[in-house]
Amino acid sequence: MDRRHFVAGTAAAAAALAVRPTFAQDAYPSRAITIINPFPPGGAVDVVGRPFAAALEPLVKQPVVVETKAGAAGQVGAQVAANAKPDGYTLLAHLPSMSGFEAVDKLFGRTPKFTRADFIPIARLTEGPMVLVVNDQQPYKDIKELVDDCKKNPDKLIFSSSGLYGALHLPAALFMKAAGIKMRHLPTNGGGPALTAILGNNSQVLVSSIAAASTQMKAGKLRALACFSPKRATSLPNVPTLKELGYDVEFSIWVGLFAPKGTPAAVIAKLGAETKKIATSDQFKTMMTNLGDEVGYLDQAAFAKFWDKDAKQVEAAVQSIGLVQG
Amino acid sequence: MESTLLSLAHGFAVAFQPDNLWYAFLGCLVGTLVGVLPGIGPLSGISILLPVTFGLNATQAVIMLAGIYYGSQYGGSTTSILMRIPGEASSVMTCIDGNAMARKGRAGAALCIAAVGSFVAGTFGVIMLTLVAPPLATIALRFGPPEYTALLVLGLIFLAYMSSTSLVRTLLMACIGLLLGMIGIDNMTGHFRYSFDLAELGDGIGIVPVAVGLFGLGEILSTPSHKVRGEVISPKFRELLPNRQEWGESVMPIARGSVLGFIIGIIPGSAHIISSFLSYALEKRVSKHPEEFGKGAVAGVAGPESANNAASTGAFVPMLSLGIPTGPITAVLIGALMIHGVPAGPQLVTEHPDLFWGFVASMYVGNLMLLALNLPLVSVFVTVLRIPYAYLYPLIIMFCIVGVYEVSHSIVDVYIMLIMGVLGYGLRKFNFDPAPLVLGLVIAPLLEQSLRQSLIMSNGNYFIFFSRPIALGLLIVCAVLLALSALAFALKRKDWRAKLAEAEAGEAQG
Numbered sequence A: 001m002d003r004r005h006f007v008a009g010t011a012a013a014a015a016a017l018a019v020r021p022t023f024a025q026d027a028y029p030s031r032a033i034t035i036i037n038p039f040p041p042g043g044a045v046d047v048v049g050r051p052f053a054a055a056l057e058p059l060v061k062q063p064v065v066v067e068t069k070a071g072a073a074g075q076v077g078a079q080v081a082a083n084a085k086p087d088g089y090t091l092l093a094h095l096p097s098m099s100g101f102e103a104v105d106k107l108f109g110r111t112p113k114f115t116r117a118d119f120i121p122i123a124r125l126t127e128g129p130m131v132l133v134v135n136d137q138q139p140y141k142d143i144k145e146l147v148d149d150c151k152k153n154p155d156k157l158i159f160s161s162s163g164l165y166g167a168l169h170l171p172a173a174l175f176m177k178a179a180g181i182k183m184r185h186l187p188t189n190g191g192g193p194a195l196t197a198i199l200g201n202n203s204q205v206l207v208s209s210i211a212a213a214s215t216q217m218k219a220g221k222l223r224a225l226a227c228f229s230p231k232r233a234t235s236l237p238n239v240p241t242l243k244e245l246g247y248d249v250e251f252s253i254w255v256g257l258f259a260p261k262g263t264p265a266a267v268i269a270k271l272g273a274e275t276k277k278i279a280t281s282d283q284f285k286t287m288m289t290n291l292g293d294e295v296g297y298l299d300q301a302a303f304a305k306f307w308d309k310d311a312k313q314v315e316a317a318v319q320s321i322g323l324v325q326g
Numbered sequence B: 001m002e003s004t005l006l007s008l009a010h011g012f013a014v015a016f017q018p019d020n021l022w023y024a025f026l027g028c029l030v031g032t033l034v035g036v037l038p039g040i041g042p043l044s045g046i047s048i049l050l051p052v053t054f055g056l057n058a059t060q061a062v063i064m065l066a067g068i069y070y071g072s073q074y075g076g077s078t079t080s081i082l083m084r085i086p087g088e089a090s091s092v093m094t095c096i097d098g099n100a101m102a103r104k105g106r107a108g109a110a111l112c113i114a115a116v117g118s119f120v121a122g123t124f125g126v127i128m129l130t131l132v133a134p135p136l137a138t139i140a141l142r143f144g145p146p147e148y149t150a151l152l153v154l155g156l157i158f159l160a161y162m163s164s165t166s167l168v169r170t171l172l173m174a175c176i177g178l179l180l181g182m183i184g185i186d187n188m189t190g191h192f193r194y195s196f197d198l199a200e201l202g203d204g205i206g207i208v209p210v211a212v213g214l215f216g217l218g219e220i221l222s223t224p225s226h227k228v229r230g231e232v233i234s235p236k237f238r239e240l241l242p243n244r245q246e247w248g249e250s251v252m253p254i255a256r257g258s259v260l261g262f263i264i265g266i267i268p269g270s271a272h273i274i275s276s277f278l279s280y281a282l283e284k285r286v287s288k289h290p291e292e293f294g295k296g297a298v299a300g301v302a303g304p305e306s307a308n309n310a311a312s313t314g315a316f317v318p319m320l321s322l323g324i325p326t327g328p329i330t331a332v333l334i335g336a337l338m339i340h341g342v343p344a345g346p347q348l349v350t351e352h353p354d355l356f357w358g359f360v361a362s363m364y365v366g367n368l369m370l371l372a373l374n375l376p377l378v379s380v381f382v383t384v385l386r387i388p389y390a391y392l393y394p395l396i397i398m399f400c401i402v403g404v405y406e407v408s409h410s411i412v413d414v415y416i417m418l419i420m421g422v423l424g425y426g427l428r429k430f431n432f433d434p435a436p437l438v439l440g441l442v443i444a445p446l447l448e449q450s451l452r453q454s455l456i457m458s459n460g461n462y463f464i465f466f467s468r469p470i471a472l473g474l475l476i477v478c479a480v481l482l483a484l485s486a487l488a489f490a491l492k493r494k495d496w497r498a499k500l501a502e503a504e505a506g507e508a509q510g
Helices: A003-019 A044-060 A072-082 A096-107 A143-152 A169-179 A191-199 A210-218 A265-279 A282-291 A300-321 B002-015 B018-036 B042-055 B058-083 B089-103 B107-141 B145-161 B167-180 B199-203 B207-225 B244-266 B272-286 B299-314 B316-322 B328-339 B353-386 B389-408 B411-429 B435-457 B469-490 B496-509
Strands: A033-037 A064-068 A090-094 A119-135 A158-161 A184-187 A205-209 A222-227 A252-260 A294-298
Touching: A033 A044, A033 A072, A044 A064, A044 A090, A044 A119, A044 A252, A044 A265, A044 A282, A044 B042, A044 B328, A072 A090, A072 A096, A072 A252, A072 B199, A090 A119, A096 A169, A096 A252, A096 A300, A119 A169, A119 A191, A119 A210, A119 A265, A119 A300, A143 A222, A158 A169, A158 A191, A169 A184, A169 A205, A169 A300, A184 B435, A191 A205, A191 A210, A191 B328, A205 A210, A210 A222, A252 A265, A252 A300, A265 A294, A282 A294, A282 B328, A294 A300, B002 B018, B002 B107, B002 B353, B018 B042, B018 B058, B018 B353, B042 B058, B042 B328, B058 B089, B058 B107, B058 B299, B058 B328, B058 B353, B089 B107, B089 B207, B089 B272, B089 B299, B089 B435, B107 B244, B107 B299, B107 B316, B107 B353, B145 B167, B145 B272, B145 B435, B145 B469, B167 B435, B199 B411, B207 B389, B207 B411, B207 B435, B244 B272, B244 B299, B244 B316, B272 B299, B272 B435, B299 B316, B316 B328, B316 B353, B389 B411
Parallel strands: A033 A064, A033 A090, A158 A184, A158 A205
Antiparallel strands: A090 A252, A119 A205, A119 A222, A119 A252, A119 A294
């Protein structure tokens, strides 16, 4: 049995028993809060979610448990959260790819299991800038050489990704669409395998978070050609953005916190306030910077607006990928 | 070479600091528990304890977390041997002969051999890691999809050696396993296959629920129809230890398992799961008494248990020397390092020598600790067998259900396990061996993905498998194996399977 669970369960049970006689309707939260991580341990949500949960615990004075519900590239966890009781005790942390499930389902003629309307955004926690890299066996010095070569020899180069319609596939698709080029897609089953593929020259191009690729770039194994951020990344001051180069593409891997539709407004406000305290704390900032992420805190209103815009882009990317013949 | 030894000596100085010793011990202890308890695997164990390490420094954190990982490979054999429940995917093969040994009253011996084999393999892995990590890691990177495909084809050929029953039955089981492995989202096109609108089936059928159901639950369901042994086995302490003959039989399998496991462990991806399968098949192939496999062959425990330990150490090679997370567990470890501000990458050795060599040295120490921790526990674990079945078995069923649920918190997994339990019961009644089914399930998604990735890389040209040296080499090994079998068939010489069929026929009459 999961130790944290056991501890959380016992603590929650004890708290409930102790408190019941005086406050039958206790203020939120009166028991353990669960944050669903829809990806396998070690993924982007996990490394952000666990420090976040550890920081939230002392603030709400209740256990905060990260529960892994991995499956179908993050779809299973999101579906579980969408159908959870909207009482603020089940939350979801997810990535930009969350906005794409509906579009993918429609593409295949399936009824979507959930839509974006099933969730209330609480806050955006981090934002990881993306970068387009090639390995050291490629001759390309800048993005123009890459694009020119791809135009001359379409479908020659291979780009790897963490999976079809996943967080590394979507920005690559947006870039190819903007540049009017074609590369072959090598889907793998995670960010690590996608990186391994380009290092072993089984693929030549990869769109990755700067965090995941930084050590390899420093070692000279990978060369950054362009950033997907609105302005140049602090860690890569010499790498131009796609915007500068004339391609209208922006993309980042963010981690956001969501609650199921119907969660009381007071609960959302409480969670939003506590999240702000954590996201603006120095300790959390240091941890995220070390991970190569940047704390990209957006409060509820700002995140909701951002999410609408981001989702449109994700849907456009899914449509530009379309159905894959295999 | 000399500088390596100097660095290692420095590493030992780091590892022997009281704090670091304590965290290595803690990691090994938790790892042993994680290994013993079915369901909670090393991956969830490490990620649950990740926040605990925020207060430590980077060296302590990685020493403790890595201890959980390699420690869990020690404990994983325990439930397999005693109750036929594989705690992790890598201990499936230990169920077969380990449990058969336990039935013969040699549970203590099996546990000891597993612990010692793990120790030898773990230490061998660390020595190799110390000496040859950087050059090996570069070669491992050349192991792309085509090489993977060839390796898995070799795995499929080894399937024939997996089972103690007839070849036809083995292949039938393997086919069912391969078909079950087809369930889930097609990674290349995104189509759901055989998922019946259940999102939970999107990632396919997990290995743990199937293995626990087929081996553990199937075993329990079929027990009431056996003649129940009246007496409880209560071995004396001396009988707990392996005898001279058992030691002798386990030396070579441990050696072969260590080398094979380490090589497979270096390969990026999920190859470490198949290390124990391949080791089992290899032992059976080279054994002078292949008919003993499945009936308590010592080599069937020693080989796979050594292989999975060496593989877990091998997995650190690409992580430490290249900074690539080749699997989810190394990804969590790299994440832990990064949170502490230590970027894992090719410069780790030069920029943080304290951490690198301290970590390597701590694994030597950790393996010793695990041996000291596990050998005395053998007598404790064996007493579990003294609990009467009427009390023990309901407990085991509960363990199976909780354990399988914990893997990904999915009730669908529990149903899969229960269905597989009933299937396992039926298979036992009709004398089918479930091991090839599990191997088929492991191989199918890997083989499909790497085959199709290879064809994407070559634009549909199958010549890619023959133009890359490693892939070609593996395929030549496959061809030689098949040719040898065909030759034996052509010469009408009876091989061990024919002998086995005769033996079985004799047994059935008797």
